[in-house]
Amino acid sequence: MQGVTVVDHPLVQHKLTLMRDKTRSTKGFRQLLNEIGMLLAYEVTRDLPLEMTDIETPMAPMKAPVLAGKKLVFAPILRAGVGFLDGMLSLVPSARVAHVGLYRDPKTLVAVEYYFKAPEDLADRVVLVLDPMLATANSAIAAVDRLKEAGAKSIRFVCLLAAPEGIEKFRGHHPEVHVWTAAIDERLNEHGYIIPGLGDAGDRMFGTK
Ligand code: PRP
Ligand code: URA
Numbered sequence: 001m002q003g004v005t006v007v008d009h010p011l012v013q014h015k016l017t018l019m020r021d022k023t024r025s026t027k028g029f030r031q032l033l034n035e036i037g038m039l040l041a042y043e044v045t046r047d048l049p050l051e052m053t054d055i056e057t058p059m060a061p062m063k064a065p066v067l068a069g070k071k072l073v074f075a076p077i078l079r080a081g082v083g084f085l086d087g088m089l090s091l092v093p094s095a096r097v098a099h100v101g102l103y104r105d106p107k108t109l110v111a112v113e114y115y116f117k118a119p120e121d122l123a124d125r126v127v128l129v130l131d132p133m134l135a136t137a138n139s140a141i142a143a144v145d146r147l148k149e150a151g152a153k154s155i156r157f158v159c160l161l162a163a164p165e166g167i168e169k170f171r172g173h174h175p176e177v178h179v180w181t182a183a184i185d186e187r188l189n190e191h192g193y194i195i196p197g198l199g200d201a202g203d204r205m206f207g208t209k
Contacts, residue, residue: 004179020198026207037087077131080201084130100143109192111142123151132201134159137166
């Protein structure tokens with residue numbers, strides 16, 4: 001599918017299956033999301049530009065590659081997006097963090113903003129929007145709208161599961177924002193939940209239901 005990368009790494013697929021299992025504990029679910037976050041961060045950052053810098057090893061001077069430009073921004077969509085954050089920060093510890101607080105109205109499925117705080121210089125940084133679930137895409141579209149309004153120009157979207165309907169809608173609104181996901185499931189049900197999916201990611205992660 002154009003504009004979408006499915007991360008089919010065996011470790012990601014194995015861990016995702018463990019997460020889907022309805023008997024998985026809150027602790028196990030949270031730990032797996034963290035671990036998959038680390039693996040997804042590795043894939044999503046694969047093409048970041050490098051520049052050469054002068055260093056001296058104990059043996060000789062050399063030119064060696066380092067990441068070019070300003071530090072990355074991780075932008076988790078609250079709450080469930082936070083589940084990716086520790087894993088990603090363990091791989092990119094100096095990244096900045098933008099918090100995007102949105103909840104999906106259970107009746108209308110419209111995304112409602114309740115918090116937003118981001119670094120001021122978003123325009124100069126690559127922004128990775130994080131949310132385990134891309135269902136109707138209302139939350140993802142609203143988050144990217146808000147980040148663009150705050151200045152972001154280079155945006156990538158990272159999720160765990162996506163519905164085909166959500167991908168199509170998201171691509172329609174933000175065609176230049178590439179999506180990375182561990183799987184594309186069958187469909188949405190009448191309540192906007194991904195089938196087979198894994199249920200409500202936020203509730204499973206924080207043990208609120
Ligand atoms: C869930 C999920 C996404 C959103 C996806 O969040 O974490 O943000 O739904 O659905 P959509 O693509 O149809 O917008 P929710 O609103 O339940 O909030 P929570 O993370 O605080 O539980
Ligand atoms: N949000 C979730 O947490 N799960 C879904 O399946 C859809 C939206």
